[in-house]
Amino acid sequence: MPHTLALIGARGLVGTSVLSIIEERGIAIERLVPVGATRSGSLSFCGKEIAVQDIGDVDFASIDVAMLCAGRGAALEHAEAIAATGCRVIDSSSALRTRESIPLVVPELNGDLITDTTRIVSNPNCVAIQVALALAPIRDAFEIDRVDVTTWQAASGAGTELLDRLERQDTPLAANVIPCIGDLDEHGRSGEEVKIEREIPTLLGRPDLMVAATATRVPVRNGHGAAVHLRTREPASVQRLQEVLRSGAGLRFCEPTTHPEGPSPRIDADGIDDVLVGRVRVDPRDSRDVRMWVTADNLRRGAALNAVMILEKVLGLAGPASDPR
Ligand SMILES: NC(=O)c1ccc[n+]([C@@H]2O[C@H](COP(=O)([O-])OP(=O)(O)OC[C@H]3O[C@@H](n4cnc5c(N)ncnc54)[C@H](OP(=O)(O)O)[C@@H]3O)[C@@H](O)[C@H]2O)c1
Structure with missing residues (x-):
């Protein structure tokens, strides 16, 4: 059955990627309503040119689903009001992620939280999406007692403006590493670190899991990297870890024979649906001490693809039989 969809932030990095993934996956959208910060211009979808609207012009009661890809402010201002019209809402910002009544979903991990x-x-x-997907099969095989994550996050993670400034080398990020993403809290933790520490335990269904994060921004266009250091409850071996990672949902294990240095964001992860995992090690001094490298396309797997897979769940669609990439 064809569906109606409003995409708020349709011209942004995530919004643009959502539209291409909907086309790739062949989701039947009968009517698309693209919304921008201003009512101006148009965009191309399924071979048609569609005018970008102002949110105030949209009759959400006539739309099945609204995907918000427009930041915290827009979500706080509009999400509840849109949902009150009967239109279902998928929000990609951090604004609603701590509300108990709103499920935080990675479809392969906890998609059953979405009901009618x-x-x-x-x-x-x-980062929480890519690291939680990589940790899930290890949790199932060995249980996990603690996780430490250090990230190398691409400029695209901060949206169009930083990406444009990086292109022009007009940012302190150029040829540099910025060891802080977001505002610091009273404990000195950055906003990004707090999100990673809070969301990974939720996604793994382990609210008690201790996750400690250090998040940095690096001058990579697209693709986040994460060095993950974890402590398993049961002793682990590299061979068994590789086995469970090879069959993990949403994962591609990069074999040491083909990727001895591990997968890299630009060359391996950019444009790919899967989360890539490599450089899996067990400390020879302690078989419960595991390290690995995890990288993924943050715009695609870390935002747009996950949102589209949520859309498929909300619409009761099965999704493509196999990964198109
Ligand atoms: N980038 C990532 O890797 C990533 C990953 C996970 C989550 N997210 C989240 O996804 C959201 C979008 O990120 P992005 O990277 O796509 O940002 P972006 O490239 O800066 O795009 C934001 C878009 O939002 C639109 N917008 C802003 N305020 C609006 C309003 N009040 N009403 C309607 N449209 C509005 C803008 O419209 P105009 O085109 O009209 O200016 C712009 O197209 C953010 O919440 C971000 O935190 C991003």
Whole structure:
């Protein structure tokens, strides 16, 4: 059955990627309503040119689903009001992620939280998505007692403006590493670190899991990297870890024979649906001490693809039989 969709932030990095993934996956959208910060211009979808509207012009009661890809402010201002019209909402910002009544969903991990009565779904933080997918098969095989994550996050993670400034080398990020993403809290933790520490335990269904994060921004265009250091409850071996990672949902294990240095964001992850995992090690001094490298396309797997997979769940669609990439 064809569906109607409003895409708020349709011209942004995530919005643009959402539209191409909907086309790739062949989701039947009968009517698309693209919304921007201003009512101006148009965009191309399924071979048609469609005018970009102002949010105030949209009759959400006549639309099945609204995907919000327009930041925290827009979500706080509009998500509840849109849901009150009967239109279901998928929000990609951090604005609603801590509300108990709103599920935080990675479809392969906890997609069953979406039911016929779910009005709003939150799309998780990009690093939380890729690291939780990589940890899930290890949790199932060995249980996990603690996780430490250090990230190398691409400029695209901060949206169009930083990406444009990086292109022009007109930012302190040029040829540099910025060891802080977002505002610091009273404990000195950055906003990005708090999201990673809070969301990974939620996605793994382990609210008690201790996750400690250090998040940095690097001058990579697209593709986040994460060095993950974890402590398993049961002793682990490299061979068994590789086995479970090879069959993990949404994962591609990069074999040491083909990727001895591990997968890299630009060359391996950019444009790919899967989360890539490599450089899996067990400390020879302690078989419960595991390290690995995880990288993924933050715009795609960390935002737009996850949002589209949530859309498929909300619409009751099965999704493509196999990964198109
Ligand atoms: N980038 C990532 O890797 C990533 C990953 C996970 C989550 N997210 C989240 O996804 C959201 C979008 O990120 P992005 O990277 O796509 O940002 P972006 O490139 O800066 O795009 C934001 C878009 O939002 C639109 N917008 C802003 N305020 C609006 C309003 N009040 N009403 C309607 N449209 C509005 C802008 O419209 P105009 O085109 O008209 O200016 C722009 O197209 C953010 O919440 C971000 O935190 C991003």
